[in-house]
Amino acid sequence: MTAAIAATTELTDLERRNHRKIARGGWALYDLADTIWSFAIFSRAISLFLVDQLGDSAGNLWLGLSVALSVGINALVSPFLGAVSDRYGRRLPFLFGFTVGAVVPSMLIPFVPVPMGIGLFCLAMFSYQSSLIYYDATLQLVSTPENRGRIASLSTGVGYMGTVLIAAILIVTHLSVQMTFVVAPLMFLVLSLPTFILLKEDPSLRRKDPDPLGAAWTQTWRTIRSLDKYPGLGRFLASRFFYTDALNTSITIMTIFSVKAVGFTEDESTYVLLILTLSAIVSAFIWGRLVDRYGPKRTLFSVLVLWAVALAVGATLISKGPFLVAGLAIGAGFAGLHVSDRVLMYRLSPPDRLGEFYGLYGLVGKGSQVLGNLFWGLVLFLTFDTLGKGAYQLGIFTLLFAMLVGLFLLWPVPEKREG
Numbered sequence: 344m345t346a347a348i349a350a351t352t353e354l355t356d357l358e359r360r361n362h363r364k365i366a367r368g369g370w371a372l373y374d375l376a377d378t379i380w381s382f383a384i385f386s387r388a389i390s391l392f393l394v395d396q397l398g399d400s401a402g403n404l405w406l407g408l409s410v411a412l413s414v415g416i417n418a419l420v421s422p423f424l425g426a427v428s429d430r431y432g433r434r435l436p437f438l439f440g441f442t443v444g445a446v447v448p449s450m451l452i453p454f455v456p457v458p459m460g461i462g463l464f465c466l467a468m469f470s471y472q473s474s475l476i477y478y479d480a481t482l483q484l485v486s487t488p489e490n491r492g493r494i495a496s497l498s499t500g501v502g503y504m505g506t507v508l509i510a511a512i513l514i515v516t517h518l519s520v521q522m523t524f525v526v527a528p529l530m531f532l533v534l535s536l537p538t539f540i541l542l543k544e545d546p547s548l549r550r551k552d553p554d555p556l557g558a559a560w561t562q563t564w565r566t567i568r569s570l571d572k573y574p575g576l577g578r579f580l581a582s583r584f585f586y587t588d589a590l591n592t593s594i595t596i597m598t599i600f601s602v603k604a605v606g607f608t609e610d611e612s613t614y615v616l617l618i619l620t621l622s623a624i625v626s627a628f629i630w631g632r633l634v635d636r637y638g639p640k641r642t643l644f645s646v647l648v649l650w651a652v653a654l655a656v657g658a659t660l661i662s663k664g665p666f667l668v669a670g671l672a673i674g675a676g677f678a679g680l681h682v683s684d685r686v687l688m689y690r691l692s693p694p695d696r697l698g699e700f701y702g703l704y705g706l707v708g709k710g711s712q713v714l715g716n717l718f719w720g721l722v723l724f725l726t727f728d729t730l731g732k733g734a735y736q737l738g739i740f741t742l743l744f745a746m747l748v749g750l751f752l753l754w755p756v757p758e759k760r761e762g
Contacts, residue, residue, distance in 0.1 A: 365541060366484065366485045366541045366542050366543070367485045368537070368541075369537035369538050369540065369541035369542060370481065370484070370485045370538055370541070370542060371501040371502075372501065372534055372535065372537050372538060373478055373534075373535045373538040374478070374501050374502035374505070375501045375502055375504055375505035375508070375534060376505065376530065376531045376532075376533075376534035376535040377442075377471065377474065377475070377478070377502070377505075377531060377535070378502040378503070378505030378506050378509075379505045379506075379508065379509040379527055379530050379531055379534070380445060380446075380449070380471060380527055380528060380530075380531040381471070382505070382506045382509050382510065382527075382616065382620075383509050383513070383523050383526075383527030384449050384464075384467070384523070384524065384527055384528070385468065385471070385594070385595070386594055386595070386597060386598060386616065387513075387520075387523070387598045387612070387613070387616065388520050388523040388524055388527070389406065389409075389452075389464055390402075390403075390406050390595065390596065390598050390599040391520050391598060391599065391602070391609060392452065392453065392460070392520050392521075392524075393405055393406050393457075393461070394406075394599055394603065395520070396457045397457065399603060399723065399727050399734075400723055400724045400727040400728060400734075401724065402599075403596075403599070403719065403720050403723035403724065403727075404720040404721065404723065404724035405461055405720070406595065406596075406599075406716070406720055407595075407716040407717045407718070407719050407720020407721065407723075408717060408720055409461050409464050409465050409468070410468065410595055410712065410713075410716040410717075411712075411713040411714070411716050411717040411720075412465055413464075413465040413466075413468035413469040413472070414468065414469075414472060414709050414712045414713050414716075415709070415710075415713040416469060417469050417472040417473055417709060418705075418706050418709035418710055418713065421473075421476060421705065421706065421709070424437070424473055424476055424477075433544055434477040434481050434484075434544065435477075435481070435538075435539060435542060435544055437473075437477045438474055438477035438478055438481065438538075438539075439539055441470045441471070441473040441474035441477065442470075442474050442531070442532065442535055443470075443532070444466065444467070444469075444470030444473075444474075445467045445468075445470040445471040445474060445528070445531065446467075446528040446529070446531055446532045447467075447528075448463040448464070448466045448467040448470070449463065449464065449467040449524055449527075449528045450524060450525050450528045450529070451463055452464055452467075452524050453520070453521040453524050453525075467528075472709070481538075481542060484542050484543070484544065485542070503620060503623060503624045503627075505534075506616075506617070506620040507617065507620060507621070507624075509527060509530070510613055510614075510616060510617035510620065511617075512526070513610075513613045514610065514613050514614065514617070517610060520609070573691060573692065573693060574757055575691055575755070575756040575757045576691045576692065578752055578753075578755065578756050579687065579688070579691055579752075579753065579756045580703065580704065580707050581752050582748075582749045582750075582752035582753040582756065583684060583704070583707050583708065583711075583749070584707050584710065584711045584749075585711070585745045585746070585748040585749035585752065586647055586650075586680070586745070586746055586749030586750070586753075587680075587707070587708045587711045587712070587715075588711040588712070588714065588715035588742070588745040588749075589650065589654065589715070589742040589743070589745045589746040589749070590650075590676075590677070590680060591708070591711060591712035591715055591716070592712075592715035592716055592718075592719050592742055593654075593673060593742060595716055595719070596719060596738070597615075597616060597619070597670075598612045598615075598616065600657075600735055600738075600739070601615050601666065603732070603735060604661055604732050604735035604736070605661060605662065605663060605666045606662075606663065607663065615666075615667070615670055618667065618670060618671065618674065619670050619671070619673060619674030619677070620674065621674070622670075622671045622672075622674030622675045623674045623675065623677045623678040624678070625675075626674070626675035626678045626679060627678035627679075627681075627682065630642060630646070630675075630678055630679035630682045630683060631682050633645070633679075633683075634682055634683050634686055638758050639683045639684070639686040639687035639690065639758065640683075640687055640753070640756060640758040641758075642679065642682070642683040643679075643680065643683035643684050643687055643753065644750065644753060644754070645679070646676050646679035646680050646683060647676075647680075647746060647749060647750050647753065648750065649672050649675065649676050649679070650672070650673065650676045650680075650746055651743060651746045651747060651750065652672065653669040653670075653672035653673045653676070654669070654673075654739055654740075654742055654743040654746060655743055656668065656669040656672075657669040657670075657673075657739055658736050658739035658740050658743060659736075661732065661735075661736060687756075687758065688704050690758060691756070691757075715742075715745070718741065719738050719741070719742075722734065722737060722738045722741060723735070723738055
């Protein structure tokens with residue numbers, strides 16, 4: 344009897360391992376799919392659509408307001424959304440619901456009045472941001488503690504290929520902005536389906552939390568109040584607020600800046616974004632080695648210096664050649680920032696409270712995205728009629744200032760975990 348039970352348990356473990364191997368491909372495809380949506384809708388189509396419909400000043404203002412509203416609300420409710428899924432012990436139903444919530448509204452944007460289109464984009468952006476909460480949590484379904492880093496890297500690499508894929512489609516087909524709102528969300532939905540078909544959740548992990556909202560709220564404030572116990576952690580998060588302001592705003596405005604300020608056509612701007620992505624793919628391996636050799640803080644500081652130089656060049660020399668050079672540096676910085684600051688956060692955080700502190704880490708990033716996009720929109724709205732294209736330069740200089748503040752705050756942060 345004991346042998347039979349052991350054999351059954353052994354078979355179950357084998358089945359779980361085999362399932363993980365099969366499911367990993369489907370799981371990684373979701374990152375490819377959501378990157379298609381992010382690149383085509385968030386980084387390209389919505390900015391071109393709003394500026395075309397409303398003009399430079401009003402279009403940039405409403406772009407900043409809509410991103411700030413959708414991401415800001417998401418930042419506030421993220422702990423609650425995560426706690427609800429913890430309560431039920433399930434991620435996939437929530438992931439599917441928010442995936443559909445990103446797909447359907449974004450497909451309708453070009454076919455409704457502009458104010459309604461802005462509202463639909465806010466809904467789609469909120470849903471997209473929410474879906475990432477549950478996607479990250481499904482990592483445990485396809486990995487073990489021993490290979491979790493490698494599997495996460497697989498997802499990141501496949502995700503970059505999503506950007507290359509949709510950029511190639513836009514270049515070859517000359518897809519209009521209006522049709523981009525249809526094609527990219529459909530690709531997001533179709534390519535994400537293997538995730539929901541292949542991944543299986545363990546029913547034994549389901550549990551109930553009697554007060555998920557209260558627990559999440561209490562935990563968040565407890566984490567904030569305890570920051571002074573961990574040397575350098577609060578200062579690092581303050582630094583992260585400023586440098587991710589520049590990062591997130593650059594992602595939002597890259598297309599519109601390249602078209603309206605530098606003079607690229609809409610098709611050429613797709614090439615520019617593709618070049619940035621390829622730069623990120625190639626440099627990711629280099630930054631990873633630098634983190635292992637020199638540590639995350641020194642690597643992160645180097646990334647921020649590179650970004651500061653690139654932003655200065657992009658804001659000062661408004662022509663295609665210097666902009667492409669700056670774009671290569673910015674693309675490389677995307678990968679370097681992603682690799683180094685996540686590792687530095689780990690080194691500064693207490694090992695037994697990583698979940699809490701990474702939740703705060705995410706809130707800081709989303710908060711900076713809210714203010715950064717809002718401030719960009721206000722700068723363009725208030726100065727475009729006076730400065731013309733110079734308003735775009737002024738906007739880039741505000742990002743440079745935020746990056747320099749981030750550098751200043753990062754300098755005294757200790758790299759190794761204390762205590």
